[in-house]
Amino acid sequence: xxxxxxxxxxxxxxxxxxxxxxxxxxxxxxxxxxxxxxxxxxxxxxxxxxxxxxxxxxxxxxxxxxxxxxxxxxxxxxxxxxxxxxxxxxxxxxxxxxxxxxxxxxxxxxxxxxxxxxxxxxxxxxxxxxxxxxxxxxxxxxxxxxxxxxxxxxxxxxxxxxxxxxxxxxxxxxxxxxxxxxxxxxxxxxxxxxxxxxxxxxxxxxxxxxxxxxxxxxxxxxxxxxxxxxxxxxxxxxxxxxxxxxxxxxxxxxxxxxxxxxxxxxxxxxxxxxxxxxxxxxxxxxxxxxxxxxxxxxxxxxxxxxxxxxxxxxxxxxxxxxx
Amino acid sequence: xxxxxxxxxxxxxxxxxxxxxxxxxxxxxxxxxxxxxxxxxxxxxxxxxxxxxxxxxxxxxxxxxxxxxxxxxxxxxxxxxxxxxxxxxxxxxxxxxxxxxxxxxxxxxxxxxxxxxxxxxxxxxxxxxxxxxxxxxxxxxxxxxxxxxxxxxxxxxxxxxxxxxxxxxxxxxxxxxxxxxxxxxxxxxxxxxx
Numbered sequence: 001x002x003x004x005x006x007x008x009x010x011x012x013x014x015x016x017x018x019x020x021x022x023x024x025x026x027x028x029x030x031x032x033x034x035x036x037x038x039x040x041x042x043x044x045x046x047x048x049x050x051x052x053x054x055x056x057x058x059x060x061x062x063x064x065x066x067x068x069x070x071x072x073x074x075x076x077x078x079x080x081x082x083x084x085x086x087x088x089x090x091x092x093x094x095x096x097x098x099x100x101x102x103x104x105x106x107x108x109x110x111x112x113x114x115x116x117x118x119x120x121x122x123x124x125x126x127x128x129x130x131x132x133x134x135x136x137x138x139x140x141x142x143x144x145x146x147x148x149x150x151x152x153x154x155x156x157x158x159x160x161x162x163x164x165x166x167x168x169x170x171x172x173x174x175x176x177x178x179x180x181x182x183x184x185x186x187x188x189x190x191x192x193x194x195x196x197x198x199x200x201x202x203x204x205x206x207x208x209x210x211x212x213x214x215x216x217x218x219x220x221x222x223x224x225x226x227x228x229x230x231x232x233x234x235x236x237x238x239x240x241x242x243x244x245x246x247x248x249x250x251x252x253x254x255x256x257x258x259x260x261x262x263x264x265x266x267x268x269x270x271x272x273x274x275x276x277x278x279x280x281x282x283x284x285x286x287x288x289x290x291x292x293x294x295x296x297x298x299x300x301x302x303x304x305x306x307x308x309x310x311x312x313x314x315x316x317x318x319x320x321x322x323x
Numbered sequence: 324x325x326x327x328x329x330x331x332x333x334x335x336x337x338x339x340x341x342x343x344x345x346x347x348x349x350x351x352x353x354x355x356x357x358x359x360x361x362x363x364x365x366x367x368x369x370x371x372x373x374x375x376x377x378x379x380x381x382x383x384x385x386x387x388x389x390x391x392x393x394x395x396x397x398x399x400x401x402x403x404x405x406x407x408x409x410x411x412x413x414x415x416x417x418x419x420x421x422x423x424x425x426x427x428x429x430x431x432x433x434x435x436x437x438x439x440x441x442x443x444x445x446x447x448x449x450x451x452x453x454x455x456x457x458x459x460x461x462x463x464x465x466x467x468x469x470x471x472x473x474x475x476x477x478x479x480x481x482x483x484x485x486x487x488x489x490x491x492x493x494x495x496x497x498x499x500x501x502x503x504x505x506x507x508x509x510x511x512x513x514x515x516x517x
């Protein structure tokens with residue numbers, strides 16, 4: 001596993017939140033460059049997050065949980081806080097039981113995965129009664145964004161080639177770039193395979209729930225043909241960028257799969273991922289074949305799950321026809 | 324002079340955690356007796372240094388002890404016994420003390436004092452421990468790696484029922500291994516008993 005990006009932090013100890021503030025200010029700046037998430041409804045967080053001097057930055061809000069970026073245990077440990085607020089329309093006792101059960105299920109699955117060597121965020125702490133869970137922060141970007149970046153890049157590459165009329169040379173470069181991308185696809189296939197080997201199914205395996213944690217801290221930002229004068233150098237950047245580790249996140253719907261339903265559950269994971277790829281771009285859909293190929297070789301039962309996927313696909317189509 | 328290092332937990336900055344490390348401790352039996360007799364002057368978490376794998380490991384238990392104390396959800400009798408209890412993967416307080424607490428034969432000792440009231444400062448802790456502990460005070464650096472000089476990997480693996488998790492040689496020198504082990508162990512501590 002590549003090392004987490006370290007923050008220069010000479011004093012972990014003693015007074016003030018300055019290291020964490022600094023860290024989070026950087027994060028905030030990062031945030032501002034990205035499209036801001038939709039507005040958040042205001043929720044009262046449970047203690048100690050109610051009036052904490054440590055910054056809490058809202059990241060996303062799902063149907064069930066609010067997700068913040070913060071620090072935990074030491075000012076130099078970035079973390080994700082996941083809070084499931086009480087649902088006012090549920091009976092309080094039932095609400096607490098459901099919240100507890102779901103948080104605990106997520107934490108258990110994550111710990112199990114981590115023990116088995118599947119790359120997932122570590123569980124750092126939590127309070128089931130209060131409804132929160134603290135997880136290791138995973139640096140990098142979602143595969144969804146990597147795919148978007150890739151598709152955009154493909155676009156200018158084709159245009160650039162047309163303009164300059166660079167025939168064979170351009171194709172050669174393209175193959176190298178493709179190879180880096182195909183390698184990423186194989187890593188995704190193997191990561192999902194490894195997850196399924198442990199008997200866990202993700203339950204919401206979209207490209208937004210797969211992270212690429214880079215080995216080199218900063219992604220190449222140039223998507224314009226004029227930005228990089230040195231093509232070789234940029235090729236290296238791209239390969240280094242795509243050479244990170246695949247980390248699966250958001251296990252809020254994950255489950256320990258029962259033996260009887262395992263094949264079906266696994267196939268549904270793959271089907272959901274396939275739909276997510278297809279939704280990005282036709283090019284991305286083509287890449288998905290490589291994910292499946294690597295998946296098929298990743299553990300003994302994988303081929304059976306792939307066969308089952310065929311059935312799930314048909315059923316999926318049939319359903320949409322009827323609907 | 325006793326060196327006391329003070330850590331501030333994110334989100335609980337107003338309740339600092341004071342940590343002191345001692346080597347060649349010769350009065351462990353006396354210290355343990357004070358705990359058993361619930362001597363109020365000895366309200367500390369006294370830990371055997373062989374069971375602590377990293378500063379974060381220690382702070383994780385400290386955070387939960389502070390948190391449960393302040394949210395009135397302690398499972399153990401006091402915040403400091405809660406700290407010892409939080410380190411163990413199971414729900415047994417006595418077992419937690421046997422594994423992580425000071426024993427009569429402990430020579431490397433970590434003393435933790437949670438500053439849940441204003442009158443507890445690094446100075447008062449240092450002064451009291453200087454009188455109470457017979458041993459050599461070891462200065463703890465910013466990253467707290469001195470705390471792990473006595474880690475017994477086999478004992479840790481056995482207690483968390485994680486064979487081969489923490490590297491051999493009694494001490495995890497390999498950072499990747501330590502990070503992985505810490506991730507698993509923090510997770511086991513979090514889901515303990517539920």
